[in-house]
Amino acid sequence: xSDASQSNDALLRERAxxxxxGGMWGHLNATNLPKGYPxxxxxxxxAWLWDVNGRRYVDFMCAWGPNLLGYRHPEVDAAAARQxxxxxxxxxxxxxxxxxxxxxxxxxxxxDWTQFMKNGTDxxxxxxxxxxxxxxxxxxLVARGAYHGAVPWCSPSLVGVTSEDxxxxxxxxxxxxxxxxxxxxxxxxxxxxxxxxxxxHDFGKDQELPSRxxxxxxxxxxxxxxxxxxxxEVRTGLRLDLSGSWEQFGVRPDLSAWSKAIANGYSLAAVTxxxxxxxxxxxxxxxxxxxxxxxxxxxGIETLKIARRDDIVxxxxxxxxxxxxxxxxxxxxxxxxxRQTGPVQMPVMLFDDDPDCSKGNLFCSTALEAGVFFHxxxxxxxxxxxxxxxxxxxxxxxxxxxxxxANQFQDA
Amino acid sequence: xSDASQSNDALLRERAxxxxxGGMWGHLNATNLPKGYPxxxxxxxxAWLWDVNGRRYVDFMCAWGPNLLGYRHPEVDAAAARQxxxxxxxxxxxxxxxxxxxxxxxxxxxxDWTQFMKNGTDxxxxxxxxxxxxxxxxxxLVARGAYHGAVPWCSPSLVGVTSEDxxxxxxxxxxxxxxxxxxxxxxxxxxxxxxxxxxxHDFGKDQELPSRxxxxxxxxxxxxxxxxxxxxEVRTGLRLDLSGSWEQFGVRPDLSAWSKAIANGYSLAAVTxxxxxxxxxxxxxxxxxxxxxxxxxxxGIETLKIARRDDIVxxxxxxxxxxxxxxxxxxxxxxxxxRQTGPVQMPVMLFDDDPDCSKGNLFCSTALEAGVFFHxxxxxxxxxxxxxxxxxxxxxxxxxxxxxxANQFQDA
Numbered sequence: 001x002s003d004a005s006q007s008n009d010a011l012l013r014e015r016a017x018x019x020x021x022g023g024m025w026g027h028l029n030a031t032n033l034p035k036g037y038p039x040x041x042x043x044x045x046x047a048w049l050w051d052v053n054g055r056r057y058v059d060f061m062c063a064w065g066p067n068l069l070g071y072r073h074p075e076v077d078a079a080a081a082r083q084x085x086x087x088x089x090x091x092x093x094x095x096x097x098x099x100x101x102x103x104x105x106x107x108x109x110x111x112d113w114t115q116f117m118k119n120g121t122d123x124x125x126x127x128x129x130x131x132x133x134x135x136x137x138x139x140x141l142v143a144r145g146a147y148h149g150a151v152p153w154c155s156p157s158l159v160g161v162t163s164e165d166x167x168x169x170x171x172x173x174x175x176x177x178x179x180x181x182x183x184x185x186x187x188x189x190x191x192x193x194x195x196x197x198x199x200x201h202d203f204g205k206d207q208e209l210p211s212r213x214x215x216x217x218x219x220x221x222x223x224x225x226x227x228x229x230x231x232x233e234v235r236t237g238l239r240l241d242l243s244g245s246w247e248q249f250g251v252r253p254d255l256s257a258w259s260k261a262i263a264n265g266y267s268l269a270a271v272t273x274x275x276x277x278x279x280x281x282x283x284x285x286x287x288x289x290x291x292x293x294x295x296x297x298x299x300g301i302e303t304l305k306i307a308r309r310d311d312i313v314x315x316x317x318x319x320x321x322x323x324x325x326x327x328x329x330x331x332x333x334x335x336x337x338x339r340q341t342g343p344v345q346m347p348v349m350l351f352d353d354d355p356d357c358s359k360g361n362l363f364c365s366t367a368l369e370a371g372v373f374f375h376x377x378x379x380x381x382x383x384x385x386x387x388x389x390x391x392x393x394x395x396x397x398x399x400x401x402x403x404x405x406a407n408q409f410q411d412a
Numbered sequence: 413x414s415d416a417s418q419s420n421d422a423l424l425r426e427r428a429x430x431x432x433x434g435g436m437w438g439h440l441n442a443t444n445l446p447k448g449y450p451x452x453x454x455x456x457x458x459a460w461l462w463d464v465n466g467r468r469y470v471d472f473m474c475a476w477g478p479n480l481l482g483y484r485h486p487e488v489d490a491a492a493a494r495q496x497x498x499x500x501x502x503x504x505x506x507x508x509x510x511x512x513x514x515x516x517x518x519x520x521x522x523x524d525w526t527q528f529m530k531n532g533t534d535x536x537x538x539x540x541x542x543x544x545x546x547x548x549x550x551x552x553l554v555a556r557g558a559y560h561g562a563v564p565w566c567s568p569s570l571v572g573v574t575s576e577d578x579x580x581x582x583x584x585x586x587x588x589x590x591x592x593x594x595x596x597x598x599x600x601x602x603x604x605x606x607x608x609x610x611x612x613h614d615f616g617k618d619q620e621l622p623s624r625x626x627x628x629x630x631x632x633x634x635x636x637x638x639x640x641x642x643x644x645e646v647r648t649g650l651r652l653d654l655s656g657s658w659e660q661f662g663v664r665p666d667l668s669a670w671s672k673a674i675a676n677g678y679s680l681a682a683v684t685x686x687x688x689x690x691x692x693x694x695x696x697x698x699x700x701x702x703x704x705x706x707x708x709x710x711x712g713i714e715t716l717k718i719a720r721r722d723d724i725v726x727x728x729x730x731x732x733x734x735x736x737x738x739x740x741x742x743x744x745x746x747x748x749x750x751r752q753t754g755p756v757q758m759p760v761m762l763f764d765d766d767p768d769c770s771k772g773n774l775f776c777s778t779a780l781e782a783g784v785f786f787h788x789x790x791x792x793x794x795x796x797x798x799x800x801x802x803x804x805x806x807x808x809x810x811x812x813x814x815x816x817x818a819n820q821f822q823d824a
Contacts, residue, residue, distance in 0.1 A: 012510050019513035019525050021690045026699025028504050040510075041502035049502055063501040066701055071499055081493075087483055089475040089677045090453035090461055091785065092440050098424050098452075101431035113431050118530040118679055119700040125563055133572035150699045151537055151563070157697035160545035164579040234701070260701050265501045267530055267679045267702035278433045285569035287438025287562045288531040289478055289646070289672050290679035373503065 008052040012040045026150060027064065027378075034361035034376060036368050044071030046385035049373060057373040058390045058397075060347075062381035065235055065260035069306055070385025076264045076302045083298035094294035096301060103304045104272055109243040110252035111272035115281060117291050120234035121149030123257035123269040124195070126286050128153070130255060130273065131193035131228035134280035139187035141194045143174040145202040148195060148232050148257075156203075168192075174200045175214050184221050193228040193255075194218050198236035198245035199342060204357070204377040206350060207342030215249040228254040228277060234269070235379060237261055238307055239316060239345050266299035312384040313345070319391050320344030320382050326395040334402035335410065345382045349374075351405070359409055363401035370397035420464040424452045438562060439476065439790075446773035446788060448780050456483030458797035461785060469785040470802045470809075472759075474793035477647055477672035481718055482797025488676045488714045495710035501702055508709035515716045516684060521655040522664035523684035527693060529703050532646035533561030535669035535681040536607070538698050540565070542667060542685065543605035543640035546692035551599035553606045555586040557614040560607060560644050560669075568615075580604075586612045587626050596633050605640040605667075606630050610648035610657035611754060616769070616789040618762060619754030627661040640666040640689060646681070647791060649673055650719055651728060651757050678711035724796040725757070731803050732756030732794045738807040746814035747822065757794045761786075763817070771821055775813035782809035 016039070017023045023039070024030065030039035038051035047070060049059040062068070069076060083096060097116065104114045117123055128140050148154040152165035172183035174196070184191060196218060200208040210218075222229040231253040236245045238261045246253065254277055259269035267290070273281060306312070321344045331338045336359075337352035351359035360376035367374050372394045374380060428451070429435045435451070436442065442451035450463035459482060461471040474480070481488060495508060509528065516526045529535055540552050560566040564577035584595035586608070596603060608630060612620040622630075634641040643665040648657045650673045658665065666689055671681035679702070685693060718724070733756045743750045748771075749764035763771035772788030779786050784806045786792060 012507060015510045015514065019510070019517045021525050021527060021685075022694030024505065025527055025694075025703070026697060028699065028704055030504060039504055041504050041506055042498060044499035044502045052507060059503065061503045063503055064701065066501050071502070072497070077496065084489065085484070086454060087456035089478050090456045090483070091471065091473045091475055092442060092451055092453050093436065094453055095420075095424060095464060098427045098431070102427065105431045113433050115433060115437055118702070119534065121700060122531065129564060129572035131572075132574065138574050150697055152541060155697050157695075160541035160543075160692070160696045162544065162550050162580060164576040167576040167579075168574060265702075265705075267705060267708075273433075280572070282434030282437075283569075284572045285438060285562055285567050287440065288533060289476065289681075290530070290677075291437070292440055293677075293679060296679075 009038045009040050012052060034365040036365045046070040047383055047387070047390050055371070057368070057371055058393050059373045060380040060382065060394065061373055061375055062383045063265060065381055066265040067381070067383050068238055068261035069264050069303060069312065070383055071265070073264055075306060076299050079302035080266060080295050080299040083295045088295040089290055089293045093292040096294040096297035097292060100297045100300045103301055104270060107242055107304055107308065108256065108272050109247055110256060110274060112275045113278050113281070114270050114272045115286070116297065117269040117271070117286070118267050118288055119269055120257065120259035121151055121154070122288065123234060123259055123271050124148045124154065124232055125151060126271050126284070127230045127255040127257050128193065128195065129284050129286065130271065130277050130281045131230060133284050134277045135192045135227060137190045137192040137227070138168040139170050139190045139192055140168060141170050141172055141180070141183045141187065141191070143196060143200070144171045145205070146174065146197050146200070147202065175208055175210050177214055177217050180214070180217060180221065184225065191225045191227040193230050194222055195230045195232060197232045198240065201235055201342060201346070201348070201379045206339055207348045207379065209343070210249070212249045215246055215251040219251045222254065230255045230257065232257050234259045236346065239313065239381070240343055241313065242307055262303060263296050263300035264303040266296040268296040268300050310384060315384055316345035316382040316386070319386050319388070320347060322388070322391050323347065323382070323394060326391065327398055330395060330399050330402050334406040336402055336406055342379065347380050348378070359405045362408060363405050366401040366404040367397040370400050372397035421450045421452050424464060446777040448777045458482040459795055459799070459802050467783070469780070469783055470805050471785045472792040472794065472806065473785055473787055474795045475677060477793055478677040479793070479795050480650055480673035481676045481715060481724065482795055483677070485676055487718060488711050491714035492678060492707050492711040495707045500707040501705045505704040506706035508706040508713060509704060512709045512712045515713055516682060519654055519716055519720065520668065520684050521659055522668060522686060524687040525690050525693070526682050526684045527698070528709065529681040529683070530679050530700055531681055532669065532671035533563055534700065535646060535671055535683050536560045536566065536644055537563060538683050538696070539642045539667040539669050540605065540607065541696050541698065542683065542689050542693045543642060545696045546689045547604045547639060549602045549604040549639070550580040551582050551602045551604055552580060553582050553584050553592070553595045553599065553603070555608060555612070556583045557617070558586065558609050558612070559614065587620055587622050589626055589629050592626070592629060592633065596637065603637045603639040605642050606634055607642045607644060609644045610652065613647060613754060613758070613760070613791045618751055619760045619791065621755070622661070624661045627658055627663040631663045634666065642667045642669065644669050646671045648758065651725065651793070652755055653725065654719055674715065675708050675712035676715040678708040680708040680712050722796060727796055728757035728794040728798070731798050731800070732759060734800070734803050735759065735794070735806060738803065739810055742807060742811050742814050746818040748814055748818055754791065759792050760790070771817045774820060775817050778813040778816040779809040782812050784809035
């Protein structure tokens with residue numbers, strides 16, 4: 001690593017710069033990450049990850065969510081391989097589609113039906129289109145700063161976006177009852193849906209669960225207006241509650257968007273919905289060349305089976321709590337104040353008095369050097385393959401990170 | 413098959429109807445197909461396909477395009493399995509992304525760079541967004557009736573679509589120079605791009621290659637206006653000319669959208685572009701949870717390698733010609749007039765005097781019964797795994813199909 005210009009990662013970056021705009025697209029461009037982070041990866045196993053320079057990390061990004069049970073999970077991979085030995089994309093779906101749809105309807109409390117796709121953005125976009133088709137209305141309420149995908153109607157960037165792409169988007173403030181009610185009033189008789197993330201996980205900000213009152217208000221407003229309540233579970237799905245992230249509030253959505261973790265890294269997304277949206281969903285034309293591929297569905301069936309069998313939420317919750325408490329103790333001992341927010345299995349840790357994230361970046365770079373892959377601003381993820389030993393390794397690396405921050409910023 | 417209510421396919425349809433809106437979505441819903449077509453498939457191998465009732469077909473749909481080299485191609489599957497044994501979606505891309513990008517830039521004449529996605533719709537939508545970002549303009553010219561994907565700006569259905577979704581779409585007639593020039597005039601100073609399929613392959617219509625003059629005019633108009641020429645190669649890519657479908661006209665696009673066949677059925681899409689759009693492409697925020705997965709990229713590398721090594725276009729062309737000539741002979745002998753249009757490796761066959769496609773449906777149902785999977789209205793596909801024996805089997809089945817049509821419609 002000392003001679004970075006000679007590293008495999010540096011060589012691949014040079015080659016990529018010639019044939020891929022900016023070297024890498026979107027959230028995966030490593031130039032957005034702190035110093036020392038690799039761009040290219042060679043291998044994963046369980047909760048561990050190897051970069052192309054041969055360095056191993058205990059990973060708390062989990063492929064930005066998809067790794068739920070562990071990289072290269074033997075049972076999931078075996079189920080996928082068994083299906084692949086018969087076929088993946090044929091001229092239509094296989095039995096796996098029906099089995100997975102039944103398993104999701106059985107697992108997710110609010111689901112009467114499901115439809116499969118490939119991207120989280122496919123799922124959120126389909127939810128919006130289904131809601132408009134079912135209600136005959138147009139306005140979609142979206143929380144300010146929330147991430148729901150990377151196409152013009154919802155992209156966090158306005159580059160290449162026209163104003164018409166967002167003509168019917170009305171913004172409210174997450175967890176703010178007055179703001180939500182005001183946005184509903186703005187939509188008037190044209191309200192198709194309230195779209196809301198299972199919890200607030202905006203990039204670079206403290207995470208925030210909705211209050212029970214806010215969740216219930218969203219439900220009541222949709223009921224009163226005949227609109228659809230859409231929960232974006234793309235990031236959160238199967239990590240908080242297998243039956244749906246808002247079950248804890250006694251609130252069931254009309255539509256939910258799923259992706260990332262539902263097939264443990266195999267490309268799959270889904271919409272689940274309530275009966276009253278079934279006909280509309282059947283009339284909207286949505287499809288994709290690979291949306292019926294049986295391999296990802298076989299992986300999804302196995303992922304759900306294992307998630308239910310092994311009580312993975314409890315496991316991630318226990319280790320997430322251990323990580324959170326350990327980080328808090330070590331930060332305090334180093335004389336630093338950090339804010340850890342969101343569910344413990346999907347943490348964000350931000351430093352106080354750190355407007356440009358230089359403390360967070362230094363912390364992460366130092367931990368990375370010590371073999372632990374954190375992120376300074378984005379939701380991190382625990383998975384079912386993390387062990388107590390991994391958490392202890394993470395806390396040792398964090399101790400070094402906190403020491404570096406204390407050393408550099410104590411007297412600033 | 414005689415007791416359809418007891419067939420595996422019928423049982424799966426019953427189960428699917430409960431948990432999937434309409435039993436199946438989009439173009440894959442078998443209720444849109446002629447009598448006797450299965451909804452569910454069990455297995456594929458080479459150019460053959462088995463449904464869940466155990467019936468085998470010589471397949472001319474090729475999974476609606478993705479099957480380029482043969483189902484379960486041993487070399488492609490081995491390359492994918494080797495990658496999967498290391499990892500698929502990790503925290504970023506692997507070396508495979510760079511190798512595949514280099515291979516595409518090397519293969520596709522108009523490509524200076526590439527970016528990967530999952531759906532054909534991802535690719536067409538990204539092209540449009542890149543063109544708008546690069547030009548600062550908004551209008552996109554689209555041929556009437558052309559299929560460019562299944563989201564609101566381009567969906568063939570208006571269910572769930574708002575008028576604003578298409579505010580900046582201007583329609584022209586394919587292969588009609590006057591119409592294209594008029595649409596450019598309508599766009600005025602706001603022209604971002606002309607979007608055009610590599611050839612016209614509208615559902616249920618005769619296919620049509622662009623004239624050289626039309627292709628060149630599209631290029632000239634874009635040059636004159638500083639707009640981007642976008643070719644949608646999602647359906648056509650790697651079947652007409654590995655270096656790009658408009659190379660035959662001496663016309664190079666600024667952006668091309670690829671998917672379906674580029675990884676022989678593994679979920680992958682790509683945009684390739686010219687240098688002047690590179691910076692814009694790097695600034696638009698596009699991404700997806702699985703867009704960097706290394707397994708589909710490894711499959712793509714192997715697919716391209718084999719496509720170049722084995723001269724698959726020549727093979728598909730030779731067998732496609734044999735199929736076309738054979739079908740024509742047999743139709744004439746049965747006293748029927750058919751129109752076979754489009755490139756021979758991507759055929760459509762329509763019957764004269766068949767406004768409701770009842771001749772086409774009967775022909776296809778009869779051929780299906782005889783073990784050959786045609787489509788009455790959609791582009792069909794040859795693949796590199798088709799053999800002379802497959803074409804002969806297809807022609808024998810077609811003979812039965814023509815006889816059935818002649819028998820039922822001769823005296824009508």
